[in-house]
Amino acid sequence: MIRRAVFLLVAYFLAVFLCVPAAEAAFGIDLNFYSIDFGDLDMGTVKDDVPSQGLVATCTTDQGNAWYLMIRNEQPLQNVNNPAAVIPDTNFYWYGVAPVITDVTGNNSLVTSYQDFTYEKTAYTGQAGEGAAGTQITLKFKVDVPNPAQSGEYHSRVVLTFTE
């Protein structure tokens, strides 16, 4: 009798364990753009404020933990016709634009100064419990075209990583 009761109890808990988290966990990042274009620039010129309306990363989580929005460049901006020609990560910048639209107050962790892409950095640190309704973080980008630089189109992929 006791064995049967224990078996049923364990089976019940396992069933709950297997079903609950997959159905209710919310965790994700969305962007309002998936590409940015600085246009055609002369050597030695700077283009800032791209995109003009800002890249909005919406981070959503209901898992109740502190979290981070990290940003990096997969590789330096690379000339399409000559992969050896690059615009270095030291000439490519990101920065945060206040305000962050979120469901907590007093979180001033957004990095708003120019940061180059020499290594992965944290753009914003979310507090435990923040982001259930989706925290909107706005970023912009700047490029400083070296002089000299080979003519042509340069591409790279920026990766924003939402981690908790």
Added chain:
Amino acid sequence: MNKNMFFSILLWTSALIAVSLTGAYASTEPANLDATVGVNPVFSITASPSSLDLGSVDPGETTPQKDVVLTCSTNNGTQWSVGINVTAELTCGSYTIPNEDFKWWGWTTGAGAVELGAGHLSATPFFFYEAHSTEYITAAPVEHHLTFCVEVPQGQAAGEYTTTLVFTMTE
């Protein structure tokens, strides 16, 4: 099954449920953003001054030497060269001074190969400079300092002789 075993199973199961409900495991999700920049091409040659007055001399004499500086820039990353020619012989009405008497020479700030040829002008373009691979994208403009003079033949008719010098940058 004794009581201890029962409570042990109960505790472990409860712990697993607690972990799953609070989401205490690490989560990561990336989002990719493609970035594009276009760099405009530069490809130019300028000559300074844009006209050359070699003055007036008597037949059989050589004019003063005059300099022209060519400035070449490119960022297209390919081989390039510079040529020189005249559109016609120095001409005054029906009189001409042969190209063999229109002399030129020079030097360059570039690291490429210089070939001055016969030392006189021709109607056929003569490519006197081949850029070095380090100049396929010019960090600073490459300058060619060229000097010209005319050896006026004995018995040459008086007058003002003109022609057009053409400098060609090719890549």
